[in-house]
Amino acid sequence: MRRTTIVLLSVAGLLAGCLGQSRQADPARNADAKDVTLTITANAVAGGKNARGADWIANWVIPRFTEAQRAKGVNATVRFEQNGAGDEDFKTKVALDFQTGGGGDVVELDGIWLGEFAQAGHIRPLAEVVGAAEVDAWDGWRRIPDAVQGLGEFDGKRYGVPMGTDGRVLFYNKKLFARAGLPTDWQPRSWDDLLDTAAKLKALPGVWPIQLDAGTAMGEATTMQGVLPALAGTGTTVHENGKWQGATAGVKEVLSLYQRIYREGLGDPVLQQEAKGRDRSFALFAADKIGILLESDYFWRSVVEPRTGVAKMADRDTAVGWALIPARVPGAGVGGQDFVSTSGGGVRVVNPNTEYPRQAWELVEFLNSAEAVKSALAGGAQVTQRTDVNDEVLAGDPMLRFVAERVLPITRYRPGLADYPKVSAALQQATADVVSGRSPDEAARSYHEALVEAVGEDAVTGG
Amino acid sequence: MPSRAAERDPAGIGTARAIGFVAPALLLIGVFLVFPALWTLYIGITDYRLTGPAAADPRVVGADNFTTALRDPLFGNSLWLTALFVLGSAVVGQNALGFALAWLLRRVRTGLRRTVEGFVLLAWILPGPVVAYLWFAVLSRDGGTLGLLLDRPGTAWLVQYPMASLIVFNTWRGTAFSLLLYTSALAAVPPSHLETARLAGASGWQTVRDAVFPHIRGHVLTNTLLISLWTANDFTPFLLTAGGPNHESEVLPVLIYRQALESGRLGYASAMSSLLLVGNLVVALVYLRLLRGRA
């Protein structure tokens, strides 16, 4: 018995010792060090996930940065901790690192995790870690649009530098539109407009007219490519005035939209429940079996891309069209907009545990310099965080220029709050309920209850 | 005439050496198993999370996690599915198929027996991620083998029949252990018993029930215990269905994984692990009880 007590006490002691330490250190520590070792941690790996980013860090960033430091008389060693696992696995690993006082000096995070990491004390405002003067002095800030900078902010403070962004649009298959006798130059003005077009596509045999991600199997894709853009089309965002949307009118309208798509045969309800449903939706679109698909520009760059995409479309440039996502009715979108979109992106943060905060910040500056951002694209095109780079690299790609010029001004980011993943999970569940046959009102009610359970009554509106 | 000491220690190992033999294993188990396990149980009574405010300042919340779990319909759902999974694929599926194969292959040609055993064992030793891909290919909607065989292409087996798919899958995966165990158990049944049964005109089933089963009762129980525990804690269903569609195949290890990694609720996940442990304990106690009944 006594032995058990001792074991339990030491367990508790270790737990407290390792899992709740506070850190407060001088941003100027080791600022003049001559030998510096820095580690970059990213969810990218050569030959796997985000291979291009991994190769760029290993072959371009590290040699150039080391060289630049040597010119200043500093002997810098930069290591690259590659990952390449599922996002949740990576997040867990990084959180464990931060928690135990370790981790890379510069860490790439999904922007949506910023809030929970900040609230956990895992990361701290750049001004605290690096020093306000240092951070504000960077000339790169004025090249990053305010909306995009918001991706790296939490509670009004800067925690990191965004690594680029994206935008969501409706992709459509022009060949199918032509076969259904629809104009191939298409821009719906309202949900009814969208559903009318879908109804016409339904005449084509073997074609699902529309794919709006739904259900829990799709995970965050359901929220990001489904619920949130639809919700923005009803005039609200998921977190407003400090409260989450419960069973509000907007949420019910979104669920009704799902009902109209999946109970009227405009979308494939089974696909939404498959473990690899999203991959399959890509393959079906590429095989001319899905008419309209709501996706991010990643779909254009990496999925149906004719040479290296995962679901290549040799005739992408002529066969794939894109349109803005309409609000429920014109002017009903968030901010009174006619069209809406949602965006996300990664953020590079400086680890508060770093031995070399100044040098880590220099590395972040370097990673976000115009030269570096351009080289990261490796000749490809992508919407970056820097307007000067975008102007140059997007010139040849009408789709991405469309995103940079037309979508980014109207887009919304997700709230980077610790509770967001729970809200997102509840929203996914609500769409799953509707797809599997429950009425929008019922689904909204269960959603509201789940939300209250998850984040507390005070933080929810509606119902 | 063995003395009392020899009775207790026939091999003459001696207490000191016996401790020396057990010590390395106990040391590893103590450090890498008992210690983290106890710590996990402790986390189960806190509201600890990986991120968010509760990560900075975890608080002891007592039995809250346990009461939450017991009231959580998702937990009840998982508990039921786990029971179904264990019963269907381990207690019935692997047990029955393993025994049937051992019984049928007893006297066939060595070559044939080796071939069948080889494939059954291959299913057991292939790495989990590979096996998951193999079964995607069987159950997929795009030209999956099962759909082709049954002339029902386009059936998404993992979506429409998730638990049935998992049970068949796990029977395929784990039968090897039962087969091996029963093969050796049957070899130990005295041939005279079988001969007597045959002379008495017993049917195949009667022979198994009256002449074989009493002999291998202990084997059956040990086998059932081990495969039940392994199945109850098996994580492979996550690779196949990720718990979907809509929690219809979310067995407990999958629910715990999702709560721990996807929601970061480590305190809650630890509490559920403890409840799973209690479930395992109950199974083990029932087993011990039955085993005592034999003696």
Added chain:
Amino acid sequence: MTPGWVVRRIGFSVLVAVVLAFFAVPMLWLAGAPFDARPGFGLRWPEWTLSNVHATLRHPFALRSLVNSLVLCLVATAVTTAFAALAAYALSRVRIPGRDALLYLLLLLSSVVTGTAAMVPLFVLMLQLGLIDSRFGTALAIAGGMLPAAIFILKDFVDAVPRSYEESARVFGASPRQVLGHVVLPIARPGIATILVWSFVNAWGNFLLPFLLLRDVGKQPAAVLMRTLQDEGGSADLTVIPVFSLLYSIPVVVLYLVVSKRYGFRFHGGIKS
């Protein structure tokens, strides 16, 4: 050759064929997809090509991860088998009060630790021990989780070795070491071989521990690499996955064949408690 006999014979053959098909058919994917120009999740006659093989061999970490897996699993397997055999022998031959209850308790606890909930304690523990990014440490942690089941199974094998053998050997003046080496080990060998394969297979598929504990991608085993074979959006990379699945499966199959040829792979009367 009565009609009944013929019917039974046919019925038996059909039954064996069905069982064989049930176990073999899922494996066909591994024979076709790696060499298919357009591999997918479905069974079809491949458009034969070796380009997937080339792509896999060119992958910067594919072969290295297999070597890492070998190192990791050989250490974990050696430790598990050796420690479990010693402990099982002692526990079988020397009566220690509460022995069975202890074994059951450990067996049950092992299910907690191999689950995901224990990852924080294990991680912090390894950090304190300075074993992060150490393949050896990771192998020990894996072995710790496997030991209870290994001891449990092996003890039954040793229990099946009649004590009279050892008693007679001792009467003829054999030392305990000789008894172990010349009497017990040879008889328990199939059991040890079984545990060897069992622990190797278990360690070979372990993902979460190596993923959390090994930082350097150059040290990570195949089970971890398997999960990184994706594109930017997380879609499975089907050029590499089928070939890599095949490569990843070969070592366990070879190990099984070698062990079963040399030592026999069966539970000679073992495990009955």
